[in-house]
Amino acid sequence: MSADEPLLSVRDLRISFDGAEAVRGLSFDVHAGEVLALAGESGAGKSLTARALLGLVPRDAVVRGTVRLRGGTELVGAKPRTLAALWGRRVALVPQDALSALSPVHPVGDQIAAAVRSLRGVSRREARARAAAALDRVGVPAARCGAYPHELSGGMRQRAVVALATAGDPDLVVADEPTTALDPDLRDQVLRLLAERQEETGAALVLVTHDLAAVRDHADRVLVLYAGRHAESGPAAPVLDHPRAPYTAGLLASLPPAAPVPGRGRRLPAIGGVPPAPGEPAVGCAFAPRCPLAEDRCRADVPGPRRVGAAAERREVSCHRSADLPGALGELFREAV
Amino acid sequence: MNALLEVRDLVVRYGAALAVDHVSFEVRAGETLALVGPSGCGKSSTAAAALLLRRPDGGEVRFEGRELTRLPERDLRALRPAMQPVFQDPYGSLSPRQRIRDAVAEPLRVQGRWDAATGPARVAELLARVGLDAAHGLRRPHELSGGQCQRAGIARALASEPRLLVLDEPVSALDPSVRAGVLNLLAELQETLGLGYLFICHDMALVRHFADRTAEMRDGRLVRVS
Ligand SMILES: Nc1ncnc2c1ncn2[C@@H]1O[C@H](COP(=O)(O)OP(=O)(O)OP(=O)(O)O)[C@@H](O)[C@H]1O
Ligand code: SF4
Ligand SMILES: [Mg+2]
Numbered sequence: 001m002s003a004d005e006p007l008l009s010v011r012d013l014r015i016s017f018d019g020a021e022a023v024r025g026l027s028f029d030v031h032a033g034e035v036l037a038l039a040g041e042s043g044a045g046k047s048l049t050a051r052a053l054l055g056l057v058p059r060d061a062v063v064r065g066t067v068r069l070r071g072g073t074e075l076v077g078a079k080p081r082t083l084a085a086l087w088g089r090r091v092a093l094v095p096q097d098a099l100s101a102l103s104p105v106h107p108v109g110d111q112i113a114a115a116v117r118s119l120r121g122v123s124r125r126e127a128r129a130r131a132a133a134a135l136d137r138v139g140v141p142a143a144r145c146g147a148y149p150h151e152l153s154g155g156m157r158q159r160a161v162v163a164l165a166t167a168g169d170p171d172l173v174v175a176d177e178p179t180t181a182l183d184p185d186l187r188d189q190v191l192r193l194l195a196e197r198q199e200e201t202g203a204a205l206v207l208v209t210h211d212l213a214a215v216r217d218h219a220d221r222v223l224v225l226y227a228g229r230h231a232e233s234g235p236a237a238p239v240l241d242h243p244r245a246p247y248t249a250g251l252l253a254s255l256p257p258a259a260p261v262p263g264r265g266r267r268l269p270a271i272g273g274v275p276p277a278p279g280e281p282a283v284g285c286a287f288a289p290r291c292p293l294a295e296d297r298c299r300a301d302v303p304g305p306r307r308v309g310a311a312a313e314r315r316e317v318s319c320h321r322s323a324d325l326p327g328a329l330g331e332l333f334r335e336a337v
Numbered sequence: 338m339n340a341l342l343e344v345r346d347l348v349v350r351y352g353a354a355l356a357v358d359h360v361s362f363e364v365r366a367g368e369t370l371a372l373v374g375p376s377g378c379g380k381s382s383t384a385a386a387a388l389l390l391r392r393p394d395g396g397e398v399r400f401e402g403r404e405l406t407r408l409p410e411r412d413l414r415a416l417r418p419a420m421q422p423v424f425q426d427p428y429g430s431l432s433p434r435q436r437i438r439d440a441v442a443e444p445l446r447v448q449g450r451w452d453a454a455t456g457p458a459r460v461a462e463l464l465a466r467v468g469l470d471a472a473h474g475l476r477r478p479h480e481l482s483g484g485q486c487q488r489a490g491i492a493r494a495l496a497s498e499p500r501l502l503v504l505d506e507p508v509s510a511l512d513p514s515v516r517a518g519v520l521n522l523l524a525e526l527q528e529t530l531g532l533g534y535l536f537i538c539h540d541m542a543l544v545r546h547f548a549d550r551t552a553e554m555r556d557g558r559l560v561r562v563s
Binding site: 041042154185186210211212213247250251254255256257258260265266267268269270271272274275290 | 375512520545
């Protein structure tokens, strides 16, 4: 296997419910040591995609395409036994709703020790020592190993979940942030912690977020989704500084500016309209009803990802007009103020 | 300039726990005071007590100069329309079975200001004010998007002709691409109607952009006002 073979390859991933496609043909790679943010609005398909990377999809979902781990293991349609052997060892999930990941009736130290034992087959005593070390690494003092989840603060609980997910040194960690992530300080803390662990172990990290502003601080690369499709992807800094897809540009333009812009008062450039409802028929570009650049072909054909910039950047934009877009895309949305 | 809302040494207890510990601030007409701080620090408890949705356990709340904490409920009822809450969850703040136009008309009816001849036009005007049309008025909350629903909630609050809005995380449940539109609406309403806003929010970039002043809470206490 070559050094630059991706850790994980996703090709034409499609997830549908009752004939309605929620994820509509996604392809991307995750490389070892990389932090990839999956960004997009509510219902864009981030969580479904993220969970598909672990072979975890809702029972009534129909999944097509491939999700392949380095070495050839295919996750789409894999048998429960195959998946169970991968969880914790090669791929792991950090749900940001910590309470759902921890059992309320066992001390956190015991829960991690049990995970270590099942992953490593070590003795009880050895497992307990490793659990204490894992908690210590994420800043939970040994004295708190015996605490039940409800006895820990929200921050401590999140740390315990990170320790639990990373106890088996997985190659890929997927962290899903719910829309209602309340405390931004807590979120930043957990993301920093995950990034530290990732740096130590060289694992890849996939972060799910609806907040583009958080991407810059925490990710190397970003994949922006709109209505279950690729909108734009590439290295985080250039994508955020010079977005090339109208949707990304509009979203960034509508964020409150770091410093007041003279003459604009408090008005923000807004994107008109609303995202499509789930399952709405997908003719043409899903962003067309809201896009100031839309033209006839946008409403007729779905734009596929096209490379922009140097090949090494792996930057792609899904827009029919990617070749003739104006330089300052954000300006287009300023009109709508 | 006189304060619209003046809160002095506000105290809220839940059993033995002190959720709001002698908090003081004021909101002037036409101004936005942001109330910020980590989750659980007492922001929403402060707001509920300032609106007298819950009687404070200590301190004073003055609205347009009038002390409210010891007023009987009957007198409060007459004042409530002037101070309206707008909540985070756009769906939860409207009754699921009620059509939007009826939800907006309700305050007019309850306050005895409904007039069969002019009422429907007033409702249409309120909906238009927040960027909704007659067709939206016929729908129920779950038939609207989150942003539209939040607009409907604002239209309902405006029906009471308030002078103060208490906005508890009004945009944090909205999709990012819809958020700016609702914020622009709030800014416009404030400028044209001179409303005072108590704006609870945990997004500091947004607070810096939107608020005139900021009050920061931690563990029930006000640690800084600017
Ligand atoms: N079990 C399910 N049954 C039917 N539809 C589903 C199911 N799970 C998800 N969906 C639909 O798939 C679409 C994508 O859902 P997903 O949870 O991936 O969104 P998301 O991007 O994570 O959104 P959020 O930011 O709100 O978490 C949505 O339209 C959702 O309603
Ligand atoms: S394909 Fe057309 S509608 Fe879609 S983003 Fe590009 S210009 Fe806008
Ligand atoms: Mg999700």
